[in-house]
């Protein structure tokens with residue numbers, strides 16, 4: 233497996249594209265700032281959202297029981313899945329029991345997490361992603377590179393070429409409006425003939441058994457209302473107690489994600505349509521293990537707004553695919569290492585951060601993302617996963633920093649050494665830091681020496 | 690079914706254990722939503738029209754008595770769902786038939802939200818849930834007195850009366866998935882006209 237830095241290096245090969253990616257996401261971040269600033273009570277909303285999510289985590293069993301009871305009263309069928317494999321099988325079973333062939337899906341990070349598309353394809357079921365960005369990457373057989381803007385790594389030329397091949401649009405056509413129309417026609421046909429529609433879930437309301445889905449394109453509704461069978465897939469943490477709490481989250485979500493005051497559609501599905509079926513699948517897949525961890529459970533508060541990605545200097549310059557995990561960026565970094573219970577994976581991701589704290593500052597539910605990254609680094613070093621060189625350096629420097637005299641002497645030695653040691657020794661493979669960077673010019677004296685001479689006047 | 694019920698049990702058992710070992714019940718209570726309400730200075734009416742424009746909607750402000758003429762002149766052939774007598778014609782139609790017949794649809798909305806231009810419609814406003822989405826042109830009517838300040842007020846009004854399905858619609862359907870260029874008419878309506886009814 234390649235590492236984050238190797239994959240980032242691949243992304244960085246095209247500097248123009250990297251600049252475009254960087255600047256475009258920064259524009260989204262600025263739109264978010266404007267939207268947030270236009271709401272005077274913004275900080276209060278964040279505080280309430282954070283506290284509400286903490287409350288939810290404290291009473292998951294109670295809220296899920298209440299939700300299940302009310303959803304069942306509404307005529308929904310509630311299913312439970314302990315892990316990804318079981319989730320996939322539940323979906324397949326529903327599809328098989330209906331002899332359904334045409335399946336449409338609107339955005340759901342949970343189905344990405346569980347690998348649903350590939351599972352269904354392996355079982356001969358064709359599933360069509362209907363969000364424009366998701367359809368684009370499905371055509372390219374790629375994972376999303378951002379949780380809100382799945383095709384942000386692509387330019388319109390890439391998409392024009394792709395649509396020319398897949399949808400027969402004019403060769404060389406790159407006009408976004410023209411390409412979007414072509415996708416509309418193509419996907420409309422899929423909607424109108426759909427047998428089963430799948431969606432993710434933004435919020436599930438315990439007090440009335442309703443699931444809420446937010447989209448701009450209207451694809452969740454086009455699918456759900458066309459197909460006789462609708463399936464909503466959610467992680468256990470999506471639950472909120474009451475309808476009135478939706479106000480807090482809907483005021484935050486779109487403003488924080490794209491800078492819009494609200495998504496175009498905020499859809500509330502409560503009962504099945506006439507002669508239709510409504511299924512809700514509630515999935516654990518490692519969430520209860522995270523809930524048991526005081527250090528890392530806060531990540532379960534996430535409402536998937538994507539703001540931490542847009543603001544992250546590493547994400548913006550390395551691209552979503554460099555993370556190699558379903559969810560990229562800062563939130564992906566804190567989810568990935570413990571994403572499979574009992575294992576430690578993606579050990580290099582916590583290093584892919586500058587700890588600038590920007591992610592925590594924009595997070596609408598106040599997850600201390602940078603704190604968790606820091607904790608992960610400590611845990612990984614403690615468990616012996618840090619690189620050998622880094623560990624050796626930290627050990628030595630810990631020893632040296634603890635003894636002022638040693639520190640002074642070694643400082644002098646390094647200043648001399650850096651001048652006389654041949655370049656190939658300093659910029660060797662051991663020092664990966666030096667691969668892309670030059671050391672600053674070596675000063676002739678230490679700060680301490682300089683201060684002794686100049687500091688007093 | 691057996692296996693699924695077992696999973697349900699396992700999940701609840703794990704939650705219970707996590708909640709005990711994690712100690713997350715400590716000091717947490719359900720938060721009252723004090724201080725989250727919109728504190729904007731402008732009137733709700735002005736903010737509503739501003740938000741709608743931002744969301745890409747066309748706006749007309751009319752006296753109730755002028756509305757029928759306005760609609761028949763500006764949107765000839767529109768399906769006017771304020772008239773419940775025609776609902777039977779659309780109930781139970783296949784999606785493709787609805788697509789053929791419902792190019793332009795008029796729906797009466799129940800609540801307008803000033804802070805974001807969203808308009809609430811639900812099962813009591815249309816005979817088929819697909820209609821507001823399948824129409825290329827959507828026209829939403831909203832009484833001036835139905836405009837509330839923010840989502841808190843909107844949900845307070847909806848909570849008790851939630852039907853089987855309801856949706857906030859704010860502007861025409863849109864996407865920016867190709868290089869972040871905004872395009873109206875992704876999958877739902879390509880245009881949204883909002884008529885604010887006075888008097």
Ligand code: SF4
Nearest residue numbers: 534535537538540595
């Ligand atoms: S961690 Fe916070 S900022 Fe990042 S996606 Fe989740 S809610 Fe948004």
